[in-house]
Amino acid sequence: MTTAALSFDARAAARAWRPPPLIESVWLRYTVYLGALLYLVVGLGSVEVNWVRAAEGLERGARFLAAFFPPDFVTHWFDIQEGILESLTMTVVSTVFGVILSVPFALGAARNIAPLPIYLFCRSVIAISRTFQEVIIAILFVAMFGFGPLAGMITLAFATIGFLGKLLAEDIEDIDPSQAEAVRATGASWFQLLAWGIQPQVLPRFIGLTAYRFDINFRESAVLGLVGAGGIGDTLNSSLDRYEFGTSAAILLIIIAIVLACEYASGWIRRAVQ
Amino acid sequence: MLAIEGLTKRYPTGDLALDNVSLTVPKGQVMALIGPSGAGKSTLIRCVNRLVEPTSGRVVLGETEITQLGDLALRRARRRMGMIFQEYALIERLTVMENVLSGRLGYVGFWRSWFRRFPLADIEEAFRLLHRVGLDHMVDKRADALSGGQRQRVGIVRALMQNPELLLVDEPTASLDPKTSRQIMRLIIELAKERGLSAIINIHDVLLAQQFAERIVGLRAGRIVFDGAPEEMTPEVLTRIYGEEDWSKTIRRDEDEESKDGGPTAVTDALKVVAAQ
Amino acid sequence: MPVITKANGARLWMRRSTAGDLATWFGWLLGVALTVVCFQFISEQTIWAFVWDAPRQAGDLLDRSVPPRWDYANELWKPMWDTINIATLGTLLAVLIAAPTAFLAAHNTTPSRVLVRPIALFVIVASRSVNSLIWALILVIIFGPGMFAGILAIGLRSIGFIGKLLYEAIEEIDPTQVEAVRATGASGAQVLVWGIVPQIAPAFAGITVFRWDINIREATVLGLVGAGGIGVQLEASIGRLEWEQVSMILLLILATVIVSEWVSARVRHAII
Ligand SMILES: Nc1ncnc2c1ncn2[C@@H]1O[C@H](COP(=O)(O)OP(=O)(O)OP(=O)(O)O)[C@@H](O)[C@H]1O
Numbered sequence: 081m082t083t084a085a086l087s088f089d090a091r092a093a094a095r096a097w098r099p100p101p102l103i104e105s106v107w108l109r110y111t112v113y114l115g116a117l118l119y120l121v122v123g124l125g126s127v128e129v130n131w132v133r134a135a136e137g138l139e140r141g142a143r144f145l146a147a148f149f150p151p152d153f154v155t156h157w158f159d160i161q162e163g164i165l166e167s168l169t170m171t172v173v174s175t176v177f178g179v180i181l182s183v184p185f186a187l188g189a190a191r192n193i194a195p196l197p198i199y200l201f202c203r204s205v206i207a208i209s210r211t212f213q214e215v216i217i218a219i220l221f222v223a224m225f226g227f228g229p230l231a232g233m234i235t236l237a238f239a240t241i242g243f244l245g246k247l248l249a250e251d252i253e254d255i256d257p258s259q260a261e262a263v264r265a266t267g268a269s270w271f272q273l274l275a276w277g278i279q280p281q282v283l284p285r286f287i288g289l290t291a292y293r294f295d296i297n298f299r300e301s302a303v304l305g306l307v308g309a310g311g312i313g314d315t316l317n318s319s320l321d322r323y324e325f326g327t328s329a330a331i332l333l334i335i336i337a338i339v340l341a342c343e344y345a346s347g348w349i350r351r352a353v354q
Numbered sequence: 355m356l357a358i359e360g361l362t363k364r365y366p367t368g369d370l371a372l373d374n375v376s377l378t379v380p381k382g383q384v385m386a387l388i389g390p391s392g393a394g395k396s397t398l399i400r401c402v403n404r405l406v407e408p409t410s411g412r413v414v415l416g417e418t419e420i421t422q423l424g425d426l427a428l429r430r431a432r433r434r435m436g437m438i439f440q441e442y443a444l445i446e447r448l449t450v451m452e453n454v455l456s457g458r459l460g461y462v463g464f465w466r467s468w469f470r471r472f473p474l475a476d477i478e479e480a481f482r483l484l485h486r487v488g489l490d491h492m493v494d495k496r497a498d499a500l501s502g503g504q505r506q507r508v509g510i511v512r513a514l515m516q517n518p519e520l521l522l523v524d525e526p527t528a529s530l531d532p533k534t535s536r537q538i539m540r541l542i543i544e545l546a547k548e549r550g551l552s553a554i555i556n557i558h559d560v561l562l563a564q565q566f567a568e569r570i571v572g573l574r575a576g577r578i579v580f581d582g583a584p585e586e587m588t589p590e591v592l593t594r595i596y597g598e599e600d601w602s603k604t605i606r607r608d609e610d611e612e613s614k615d616g617g618p619t620a621v622t623d624a625l626k627v628v629a630a631q
Numbered sequence: 632m633p634v635i636t637k638a639n640g641a642r643l644w645m646r647r648s649t650a651g652d653l654a655t656w657f658g659w660l661l662g663v664a665l666t667v668v669c670f671q672f673i674s675e676q677t678i679w680a681f682v683w684d685a686p687r688q689a690g691d692l693l694d695r696s697v698p699p700r701w702d703y704a705n706e707l708w709k710p711m712w713d714t715i716n717i718a719t720l721g722t723l724l725a726v727l728i729a730a731p732t733a734f735l736a737a738h739n740t741t742p743s744r745v746l747v748r749p750i751a752l753f754v755i756v757a758s759r760s761v762n763s764l765i766w767a768l769i770l771v772i773i774f775g776p777g778m779f780a781g782i783l784a785i786g787l788r789s790i791g792f793i794g795k796l797l798y799e800a801i802e803e804i805d806p807t808q809v810e811a812v813r814a815t816g817a818s819g820a821q822v823l824v825w826g827i828v829p830q831i832a833p834a835f836a837g838i839t840v841f842r843w844d845i846n847i848r849e850a851t852v853l854g855l856v857g858a859g860g861i862g863v864q865l866e867a868s869i870g871r872l873e874w875e876q877v878s879m880i881l882l883l884i885l886a887t888v889i890v891s892e893w894v895s896a897r898v899r900h901a902i903i
C-alpha cells in the first residue's frame with residue numbers, strides 16, 4: 081500500500097460524517113420543520129368538533145351504511161331515472177361542445193402560432209375556467225340561464241374548454257418545430273400547416289384527453305344539481321335531506337357503476353389510440 | 355465452502371432454468387460461470403441466496419443448509435453472501451455512503467437504519483473500503499451521479515460491507531468498457547483473495563474468465579457441461595458450451611496472423627474472438 | 632394506410648380502406664345523432680325564454696356585482712383561512728391513509744393478491760368515484776355542519792386519487808434495486824424503506840402537492856352544503872342576492888388559487 085493509503089484516517093472521516101439531511105441549508109431546514117409544526121398546531125386548533133353532535137351522528141352514519149343492504153331502487157325510481165338521464169345527456173353534449181370549442185381556444189393560447197392579443201384573451205378564458213370550481217361557475221350560469229340542465233351543460237362545456245384548451249395549447253407549444261418547418265417549407269398555408277404539421281403530432285393525446293374529460297364531466301354532473309344546474313345531484317340531495325338513505329345508496333351505487341364504466345371505456349380508448 | 359446438490363429450478367412459466375446442478379466451491383476459490391444467454395447462470399446465483407426459490411435440491415453454505423431456512427434465518431444467512439449486480443442495482447437516489455451502509459442492513463435494527471445511525475465501526479469500515487477503491491472523496495454524491503465503473507465499485511464495497519464468506523457476482527462487467535471491465539475484475543479478485551472469500555462470477559467474456567478465475571464452469575440449458583481449469587478450455591469445450599460454431603476457421607485465421615508476429619497461443623486468440631461476440 | 636391495386640394494375644393510394652372508411656363515417660354519424668338526441672332532451676327541460684333573456688341577465692348581474700364590496704373582505708379572512716386548512720389537513724389525512732393503501736394495492740408489494748389487493752383497490756375506486764361535494768353532503772348529515780366534515784370529505788375523496796397514482800408509481804419501480812437490498816439480509820420493513828421508498832419519493836411528493844392544489848379549489852365550494860370554508864359565505868351572499876359580496880369572494884378565491892398554484896409549482900420544481 082502507498083503511504084497515501086496509510087495516511088488516510090478512516091476513523092476521523094467516519095466521525096466527521098453526518099447522514100445527509102433532507103434539506104441542505106440548516107437555517108431553511110429548521111424554519112420548515114418549525115413552520116410545519118406550528119401550522120399543525122394552529123391548523124388543528126382551528127377545527128372545532130362538536131363531539132356530542134358527532135356521537136349522535138354516528139348512529140345516523142350506521143343507518144346510512146345499513147341502507148346499502150339492500151339499496152332502494154324502487155320508491156323514487158322515476159326521479160332517479162330522470163336525474164341520471166339528465167346527467168348523462170349533459171355529459172355527452174358538454175363534452176362534444178367543449179371539445180369542439182377547445183380547439184380554437186387552444187390554437188389561440190399557443191404562443192408559437194397565435195398573435196399576442198388573441199393569445200392573452202384565450203389564456204385568460206382558460207385561466208378563469210380552471211380557477212373556479214365547476215359548482216361556482218354553475219351558480220353564475222344558473223343565474224343567467226335559469227334552472228335546469230342547460231346551465232349545467234354550459235358549465236361543463238366551459239370547464240372542458242379550460243381543461244383541454246390548456247393541455248392542448250401546451251402540446252402545440254411543445255411540438256417538434258422541425259416537422260412544422262418541413263410542412264411550411266413546402267409553401268403550405270396556415271390551415272395546411274395546422275392539418276399536416278401540427279394535427280398529426282397532437283391528435284392521439286387529444287383523443288385520450290377527450291375520453292378522460294368525458295369521465296370527469298360525468299362525475300361533476302353528479303353534483304351540479306346541488307345548485308340547480310340539473311342532473312342526479314338534486315335527486316341525491318333531496319333524498320339525503322329527507323333521510324331516505326335507501327334511495328341515496330341506490331343513487332350512489334348507480335353513480336359509481338357509471339363512473340367505473342366510463343373510466344374503463346376511457347382507459348380502453350386511450351390505449352387504443354396510442 | 356459452498357455445496358450445491360441436485361439444484362433444479364422450473365419457473366412458473368414452465369422454463370426449466372436449472373436441471374439437477376451439483377457443484378462445490380471450496381473456501382477461497384474464485385469460480386467463473388460461463389454459458390450462453392438463457393443457460394441459467396443468473397438463476398443459479400439467485401438460487402444460492404434464494405432471491406429465487408429453487409424447485410428442488412440443496413444449497414449448503416458452511417454448516418448452514420440455506421434451502422431449509424425460515425425467513426429470519428434466511429436473512430441471517432444472506433448477510434454471509436455478498437451480491438454484485440450487472441446494472442449495479444444501487445439505490446439511485448441515495449448517496450454513495452448510504453448505498454455502502456445498506457450493506458449493513460442485515461446487522462442493524464430498523465430504527466437505526468431509518469435514522470442512518472449506523473455504528474461508528476461500520477462507517478469507519480465503509481470509509482476504509484471506499485478509500486481502497488478510490489471513492490472516498492465522493493461519499494456524499496448521489497449514486498445516480500456516478501459513472502458506470504464508479505457505480506460498480508460502490509456495488510462491490512456494498513457487498514463487502516456485509517463481511518461475507520461468499521461473493522455472488524452476476525455479470526459485473528457487462529455494462530462497462532473493456533479497460534474498466536478489467537479493472538473491476540481485478541478489484542473483485544484482489545479483494546476476494548485478501549479476505550479469503552469464495553466467489554461465483556457469472557461472465558460472458560470468456561477471455562476475462564480465463565484470465566482471472568481459477569476454475570471455470572460451463573453451463574448450457576441448465577446443465578453443467580464443463581468444469582475445469584482455465585487452461586483446459588479448448589475449441590471443443592467452447593462448442594460444448596456455446597454450441598456449434600466454426601471455431602476452427604477463426605483459429606486458422608488467427609494462426610495466420612500469429613505466424614507473422616508470433617503472438618499468444620491460438621486458443622487464447624480464439625477465445626478472444628468468442629469474448630468479443 | 633393501404634395501397635389498393637386496381638384491375639388494370641395501377642396502384643392507388645388511399646387514406647383508409649373502403650370498409651374502414653364506412654366504419655369511420657358510421658361512427659361520426661352515430662356520434663352526431665347521439666349529441667342531437669341528448670341536446671333535444673336538455674332542450675325539453677329548458678325554458679328558452681329565460682335563455683334568450685340571458686344577455687340581459689348577465690349584464691344585470693355584472694352591473695350589480697361591480698364594484699365588489701371591498702370592506703367585506705374583512706369578514707372573509709377567517710373563512711379563507713378555514714378553506715386552506717380544510718384543503719391542507721384533508722390532504723394530510725388522505726396521505727396518511729393513501730400511502731399504506733397504495734402499498735397494499737400495488738401488485739409487487741401487496742401481502743396477498745387474492746385477499747388484500749382487491750380490498751385496497753376497492754377502497755381506492757370507491758373513494759375516487761364519489762365527488763368531494765357528495766362526500767361532504769353525506770358527512771354533514773353524520774357529523775353536522777362545519778370544517779370537520781369538510782376535512783373528512785376532502786380526505787376521503789383524495790385517498791383514491793393519491794392512492795391510485797401512488798400504486799401505479801410503485802408498480803413501476805426498478806425491481807433490481809429492491810433485490811439488492813433484499814440480498815443484504817435486510818428485513819421486510821428495511822427493504823420497504825431502503826429499496827422502495829427512495830424510488831417513489833419524488834412521485835409521492837409531486838402527487839401530494841398536485842392534489843393539494845386541486846383540493847384548494849374543491850374546498851371553496853364545500854361550504855355550499857355546510858362543510859365549512861368560504862363556501863358558507865358564498866352560499867349566504869347568493870341567497871341574499873348580494874352580488875357585490877359574491878364578486879368580492881370570487882376575487883379572493885382567484886387570488887388564493889393563483890398563490891396555491893404558484894406554491895405547488897415551486898414545490899414540484901424543487902423535488903424533480
Ligand atoms: N423470472 C423468470 N420467469 C420465468 N422464466 C425465467 C425467469 N428468469 C429467467 N427465466 C428463464 O430461465 C432461463 C435461464 O435464465 P437466466 O436468466 O438464469 O439465464 P442467464 O444464463 O443468466 O442468461 P443471460 O446470460 O442472458 O443473463 C431462461 O430460459 C429464462 O427465460
Ligand SMILES: [Mg+2]
Nearest residue numbers: 395396397524
Ligand atoms: Mg443473467
